[in-house]
Amino acid sequence: xxxxxxxxxxxxxxxxxxxxxxxxxxxxxxxxxxxxxxxxxxxxxxxxxxxxxxxxxxxxxxxxxxxxxxxxxxxxxxxxxxxxxxxxxxxxxxxxxxxxxxxxxxxxxxxxxxxxxxxxxxxxxxxxxx
Numbered sequence: 001x002x003x004x005x006x007x008x009x010x011x012x013x014x015x016x017x018x019x020x021x022x023x024x025x026x027x028x029x030x031x032x033x034x035x036x037x038x039x040x041x042x043x044x045x046x047x048x049x050x051x052x053x054x055x056x057x058x059x060x061x062x063x064x065x066x067x068x069x070x071x072x073x074x075x076x077x078x079x080x081x082x083x084x085x086x087x088x089x090x091x092x093x094x095x096x097x098x099x100x101x102x103x104x105x106x107x108x109x110x111x112x113x114x115x116x117x118x119x120x121x122x123x124x125x126x127x128x129x130x
Contacts, residue, residue, distance in 0.1 A: 012088045019115050020050060026100035027055060031113045040067070045075035 020035035033054060039047035049072035055064035099122050103113045 013039050013047075015042050015115070016042075017044050017047045017050070019113075020047065022115075023100060023113055024050070024054070027101060028113060034112070038069060040074075043074055045071045045106045048074055 016035045016039040020032040020039065021027075023035065024032035033051065036047040036050045036054070040051060048067050052064050052067035052071060055061075055067060099119055103119060104117065105112050105114065126128060
């Protein structure tokens with residue numbers, strides 16, 4: 001599982017992408033943005049596309065256009081790939097939010113989240129329950 005990988009190895013790019021998605025689902029878009037930027041800067045087209053959608057939702061059209069061009073530059077076939085449907089509301093939303101809140105670390109720059117093995121195990125249990 002990708003989250004387990006980033007809990008053990010912070011340079012796991014797929015783990016960074018997935019952790020950003022988890023933070024976004026847990027209504028922590030600022031944290032998601034950080035992890036997506038990390039993954040996109042390492043060449044992950046899907047992370048760049050997530051940033052495109054994030055900025056599009058915020059109405060930041062210039063930034064949204066930038067990230068879409070990055071996604072296409074990183075993977076010229078990106079626009080042709082079928083997109084997976086993501087269910088945004090599940091019966092486990094509150095459990096997810098609580099798990100993410102436990103990861104919060106306050107510092108001088110604001111709020112930051114970092115995954116751990118406990119979260120990876122909990123996500124795997126939730127996925128098996130669905």
